[in-house]
Amino acid sequence: MKVVLVLMVIVAIAVLLGLLFVSFKMLRKVQVEEAQQGRTTKKEYQLHPKLKQELEQKQRQKIQDKQDSAD
Numbered sequence: 500m501k502v503v504l505v506l507m508v509i510v511a512i513a514v515l516l517g518l519l520f521v522s523f524k525m526l527r528k529v530q531v532e533e534a535q536q537g538r539t540t541k542k543e544y545q546l547h548p549k550l551k552q553e554l555e556q557k558q559r560q561k562i563q564d565k566q567d568s569a570d
Contacts, residue, residue, distance in 0.1 A: 546554065
């Protein structure tokens with residue numbers, strides 16, 4: 500009976516170590532994919548409507564200033 504319990508504990512430890520190995524392997528794979536994706540694409544941020552409005556006004560002002568200086 501004790502031998503069976505010891506074997507069950509050993510099997511349980513082996514299964515846990517196997518799961519740990521698989522989870523780290525999956526984690527590394529995802530980290531590599533995210534690193535590659537991060538290099539190729541820009542993060543898209545959503546601006547607050549008031550900040551977006553201010554940004555658009557500044558851009559319009561720059562365009563208008565360039566047109567005024569060209570004239």
